[in-house]
Structure formats: structure tokens, C-alpha cells
Amino acid sequence: MDVEHTALEGVVILTPARHADARGFFSESWNRARMAALGLDHDFVQDNHSLSRAAGTVRGLHFQRPPHAQAKLVRCGRGSLLDIAVDIRKGSPTYGQWASAVLTAENGRQLLIPEGFLHGFVTLEDETEIIYKCSDYYAPDCDAAVRFDDPDIGIDWQLGDAAPVLSAKDAAAPLLREIESPFIFKGSRP
């Protein structure tokens, strides 16, 4: 499996091996022992899968507050998307900074996002499906969001002049500076 680190500590781009043959390919999209051997283990308990019909759909920037904070392992099942992580760990040297990866059904790339980060994505083509593992269960009372277009974060969503397809919840989300992040930076991983 190929492992590519990003500017955000703990946010990692993974590309599992694909075994191609005349029928197509086979890939172990997640192997807990292999992730543990890389020091990237998380106790995932829930798989999510969503379909976005139109290119230019933005979902995010979301997180769940403790005690139900979630690490996520994100991949694209159909189409293509730009996946985004934003560091909101207070005291982090990269607080408010973002990292991205283009995930497509073709490239098989995945983005690992630890607890303490916002997650969002924009679809790059119609009929895009995202599939991702979460390290805690859905907890609506802990569900939280930050504006996708927060100028202090300054994400390039590659939308050009087009307005995104956005949920009412996401359109009404606060700016990062308007929330109190519940996450504290604990220094580099051991």
C-alpha cells in the first residue's frame, strides 16, 4: 500500500494495491492489521455511503464533538471528488490549515482523517459516491459544522464561478472563529 503524508500531521493519503486481471481488479480496501503495522490503526465501527447527483455538490465542513468524535477513512466508490481535511486542534501549529486529495473510483486513493479535523468534499463529476469508515457512531447531538467557504480557512473548492449544491444546514454553518473547538493538540504522534 502506498502511503503519502500531507502537511497536516496524521492526515494521510493511502493507495491500497490493486490486483488486476482480465476481469478487472481486486483490492483489500481496508485491512486493520496492515493499518496497525503502519501505526494508522483506528477502531472503525460504522461505514457511511452517500451519493451526490451533481458535480459541484459540497458536503461539509463537518465534525462530531467528543465524546463521539470520529476519525474517518474516505474513498470514492463512483465518480470523483476533492476531499478536504481542516485541522481544528487548539494549539496545533497547523490550526485552521487544510489538506486535500483527489479521490476517484479509478485511482483508488483514500484519505485518512483523524479526530480533531473537519471533513468535507466537493464532487468533481455527476453521480459521485463516497464511502467512508468512521471510528464512532452517528451522534446527532454531537454533529457540528463550519462554513465551507470560511475565508480564514481559504479552501480552494475548484468551483470556479459556480455556486455549490449545498444543504441548508451547511449553508447556515458558522465560521471557525465563531465556534469553540473541543479539540486540543497533543503534540506529534508517538
Ligand SMILES: Cc1cn([C@H]2C[C@H](O)[C@@H](COP(=O)(O)OP(=O)(O)O[C@H]3O[C@H](C)C(=O)[C@H](O)[C@H]3O)O2)c(=O)[nH]c1=O
Ligand atoms: C452523517 C449521518 C447522517 N445520517 C442521516 C441524517 C440525515 O437524515 C441524512 C443526511 O445527513 P447529512 O445531511 O448530515 O449528510 P452529509 O451532509 O453527507 O454529512 C456527512 O458529510 C460529511 C462529509 C461527513 O464527513 C459526515 O459523515 C457527515 O456530516 O443522513 C445518518 O443516519 N447517519 C450518519 O452517520
